[in-house]
Amino acid sequence: MSEKTKALLDAESVAAWLEQHPRFFMERDELLTTLQIPHGPNGAVSLVERQISLLRERNNEMRGRLAHLMDVARDNDRLFDKTRRLILDVLEASNLEEVVGAVDDSLRHRFQVPYVSLILFSDTPLPVGRSVTLAEAQKALGGLLSGDKSACGTLRPQELSFLFGEDDGQIGSAAVASIGNQGMLAVGSPDPQHYKSTLGTLFLTHITEVLSRVLPRFNAPLRSVR
Structure with a gap:
């Protein structure tokens, strides 16, 4: 039986079956x-x-x-x-060290963010994480610190250098969120398109809003962490 004949018979069978089952x-x-x-x-x-x-x-x-x-x-x-x-x-967290460690560990491992920078503002050096004075941050970042809004996209070289230090040359785009007068949190990616200027920063803002309420609890000096 040829394929053409077989197809015809199949079609006729289907037609006959449909005729018997009009609904x-x-x-x-x-x-x-x-x-x-x-x-x-x-x-x-x-x-x-x-x-x-x-x-x-x-x-x-x-x-x-x-x-x-x-x-x-x-x-x-x-x-x-x-x-x-x-x-x-x-x-x-029961101390500042645990706060800094929780943020850094979670962003790097759970979120798989390759570059993380949590900077705390203090007039005196803190023995945990990285700290600078508010004046230093304002001089280096300017408009990025204005208000409590988050920003993302391609940053200027001096901004990347301040935020990420020696890793600045590896970063194509970044997102930055202010923690009020407590500090700031930045995340970076080697992909220039990863943090676009139109990318929503809702979740990053949630994290910094919580940090702005938690950080004032811990003022006692602690040992430094890497």
């Missing part, structure tokens, strides 16, 4: 969106068929948008969970 498509509307049925003479495309074609295209487009939104939602869920765990670690 088949009424119970399976989703199949109608995939069928191609010409309505015009000599293969011409009718208005109805064109409308159906457009509806299929829009349906596929909407499915693509929905899939993208689902991916974004899943990413946000994972990001929220990491942020929640970091905030709990910070709230449970």
Whole structure:
């Protein structure tokens, strides 16, 4: 039996079966969106068929948008969970050393951020983490410290040098968030497009808002950490 004959017999079998089950498509509307049925003479495309074609295209487009939104939602869920765990670690810290360690460890390992900089403001050197005076930070960063808003994108060389030290040459883009008059938190990536100027910094802002309320609790000198 040739393939052509076999295909014809299969088609005839399907047609005969459908003739015996006329309500088949009424119970399976989703199949109608995939069928191609010409309505015009000599293969011409009718208005109805064109409308159906457009509806299929829009349906596929909407499915693509929905899939993208689902991916974004899943990413946000994972990001929220990491942020929640970091905030709990910070709230449970019993000293400044544990706060600094929790932030650095979580961002580097849970969030997989390659470059992290937590800078605390103090008129005298702190024995934990990195500290500078507020005047020094304002001189080096200027507008990045204005208000309590976060900023992200490509920073100037002097800003990167102040924030990340010897790693500044490896950073293509960064996000910076102020911790009020307590300090600032910055994260960097070698990818110039990773922290775009339009990228939302909601989660980074959440972290710094918690730090601005936790850091004032710890003023006693502690041993330094690396």
